[in-house]
Amino acid sequence: MIDFMGKKQWFFLISTIAMGLSVVSLAVFGLQPGIDFTGGTSMTLRFNPQVQQEELRQEITTFGHPEAIIQSSDQDFLIRMKEITPAEREELSTRLSETLKTEVVVRDYNTISPSIATETARNAGIAVMIAAIAMLLYIAWAFRRMPSPFRWGACAIIALIHNVLIVVGIFSILGKVVNIEIDAMFLTGVLTVVGYSINNTVVVFDRIRENIIKGINTDISVIVNSSLLETLGRSLNTSLTTICVILALLLFGGATIHSFMLVLLIGLIAGTYSSMLIAGPLLVVWEKREWRKMFSGLSFAKKPA
Numbered sequence: 001m002i003d004f005m006g007k008k009q010w011f012f013l014i015s016t017i018a019m020g021l022s023v024v025s026l027a028v029f030g031l032q033p034g035i036d037f038t039g040g041t042s043m044t045l046r047f048n049p050q051v052q053q054e055e056l057r058q059e060i061t062t063f064g065h066p067e068a069i070i071q072s073s074d075q076d077f078l079i080r081m082k083e084i085t086p087a088e089r090e091e092l093s094t095r096l097s098e099t100l101k102t103e104v105v106v107r108d109y110n111t112i113s114p115s116i117a118t119e120t121a122r123n124a125g126i127a128v129m130i131a132a133i134a135m136l137l138y139i140a141w142a143f144r145r146m147p148s149p150f151r152w153g154a155c156a157i158i159a160l161i162h163n164v165l166i167v168v169g170i171f172s173i174l175g176k177v178v179n180i181e182i183d184a185m186f187l188t189g190v191l192t193v194v195g196y197s198i199n200n201t202v203v204v205f206d207r208i209r210e211n212i213i214k215g216i217n218t219d220i221s222v223i224v225n226s227s228l229l230e231t232l233g234r235s236l237n238t239s240l241t242t243i244c245v246i247l248a249l250l251l252f253g254g255a256t257i258h259s260f261m262l263v264l265l266i267g268l269i270a271g272t273y274s275s276m277l278i279a280g281p282l283l284v285v286w287e288k289r290e291w292r293k294m295f296s297g298l299s300f301a302k303k304p305a
Helices: 005-028 053-062 087-100 114-142 149-178 183-216 220-252 255-277 279-287
Strands: 040-048 071-072 076-082 103-112
Touching: 005 149, 005 220, 005 255, 005 279, 040 053, 040 087, 053 071, 053 076, 053 087, 087 103, 103 255, 114 183, 149 183, 149 255, 149 279, 183 220, 183 255, 183 279, 220 255, 220 279
Parallel strands: none
Antiparallel strands: 040 076, 040 103, 071 076
């Protein structure tokens, strides 16, 4: 038996620290928007024989794009720069082929205008808000037979915000350290994390509801703890098998899906944690009105021998 409820203050503390660091990172560093949100050109190039990244950077700078961001992945180079026309793209490919003495293959080419990028950013925010509201209403309706069903939905949404904030905060740090940008694939990953997190939380909540109906105990803390133990194996097995697939795609997939896979990996870990150790304990705190005791019982002092 694992006493999850007896350790809920520690779970809340870990999440509070993680979210606090995310907020600080966003406030200090912000996010590195990609061309999907600012406009520009993205290309994936392959060279045969392979070239060095610094050589490629120097040639692109000489071509007139010192702002270009170049990332290497296996045999490909993902290049993001200000908008260029198809004719300029061909000119760049020819120049690289001649100066670097190699064959250049353009595997992917996308150009987005600033106006479309602005609309994409606005639609992204609207999509996340609509998804959160819809999920809140759905969970409140699904658990309408429980006392105060709105609390169930609110706890699930708080856990959801926890996951998204951690993902965004980590990408803020990565953007500052290694120039990782957010793009449409990042947004797709965030929405996927939203759906996965809610699905896992609903599974846990459904088991809590079943145990309440069965009347296994009158204490909500005992009911939630038992429900977490019953769903622990299922949640961990599902997450671990999914992580194996994500890691394979992250390591061996193309550069264009790296941000998507990285969002899924971070979001999956955060989502599994919050579904098991945040949403349920938060429901207990709300039901028992223990807001002032959320961090009580924490002790950093060593016990005497």
